[in-house]
Amino acid sequence: MNARAVTSDLLLGLIPIALVVAVWQALVSFGYAPVTLLPPPGQVFARMIQQLLTDTFRQEIAATLFRLFAGFSIAVILGVGIGLAAAVNPAFNAVVRPIVRVLAPLPKVALYPALLLLVGFGHESKIALVTADALFPILLSTYYGASTVEQKLIWSAMAAGTPPREILFKVVLPAAAPSILTGCRIGLVISCIVVFLAEMITSTDGLGHVLVTAARTFQAVDMFVPLITISLLGLILNGLLEAVRSYLLRGFPEA
């Protein structure tokens, strides 16, 4: 793809976003929606910039990010570990498989009250919820990725005298990397969503808490600010993950 096609794609993609903002502005300026319910976009973005410059709002973002990263990292470590182990060890697989089948479709938000009662209202319950939700997509895609590794690759490595433990890290893990990273991407988006929800349910800080406080006092402008912030955070994190992905997969034919 040449640079010109990329820019024209980008321009085409900006149209619907611009349209959404335009319709939003039109709804307000032609009086279809009262300003108290739907503040004009300019006001929302101005408020957002103003908020981003304050220390308190930045602390809220930091709290959200901390929980997001903690939960997501635990989920990646557990998911990749369990997924790989299940793919290479039939006995472990026989135990883990039914448990995963039962736990994966369970709506984890319903577990949140239990987590609250067990580990309290602090960081721990939110991190645990993020981990619980992000874990399964990562685990499943690691498992699928690792169990579809071409057997011939493993045989060649064995014929070359590689010990089993090294085969795991030198053959299976790299071969499963594209699938694992796809799982991580889904897990990351889910983490963004879940951390926000957890903060909305019970919290004293974080972006979700900002939204709830604004909703209780009917401050429509302040309700939009955290939503746009989490959307931007998601975009930035997704971009970072994409960069990590293209670095890790630089040897693969189509990354």
Add this chain to the structure above:
Amino acid sequence: MMSADTMLKRAAPVLACIGLLAVWQLASLALHNDSFPTAIEAIRAIPSILSDKDSLVNFGASLRRMAVGFGVAVAVSIPLGLSMGRSRAVASFFNPLLMVIYPVPKAALMPIIMLWLGVGDIAKTLVIFLGVSLPVIYHSFEGAKAVEEKMLWSGAAMGLTAAQRLIRIVLPAALPEILTGCRTGLVLALITMITSEMIARQSGAGNILFNALDMGQYDTVFAMIIIVGAMGICLDALFERIRARLVRWSEPQFDIPLSFS
């Protein structure tokens, strides 16, 4: 006649459930915490919830909203995703917008949507619709992108119009991937259902759950967790059955363990 092996395979999820409940029971006995009832206490509270007429009405309302939201979302998202996968212009038109919307927690839109549409069914169904549609669009998009070009060329050579090709070639070829998206969407529908009801406490399963939490009725809380969990597992199992019928021809051979140890 079932062999012992397949019988064990069928029973494995049930055994896993029993195992998890046993772990719960032991943990709560060990912790001795008033707000953490034992598994048996929680299970005992289930019949009284299920026999209560009010709560049955609530469950019905929840499931109805979920079914409507999920159905509409699937009906809209699959055509959109498929055409995005087949046309670069459509893809680059919608992709950035979807990427901006994706990380926004849909249930967090609830307070804003409530301001416009009230706390009733429409607001909650809309939130479920939004939650379900994104994964379905994404997976349909990926599925349609991976369709073999040669099949489309042969279809075109045999005189199929573009619309016919989309329905007769792209849709079946992308179906396994689409159904993966629908399965994710189903779980998300349950999650958004519960959270939307938690935010707008008017009716529904989420309403019972979080009201019980606020009033300190802990056995009801845990009983509701079991009920909602069972709902998720049953819906998933049902969907898995339908999926297995629809895409019998593309069953992946995942169950062969790698041999090198």
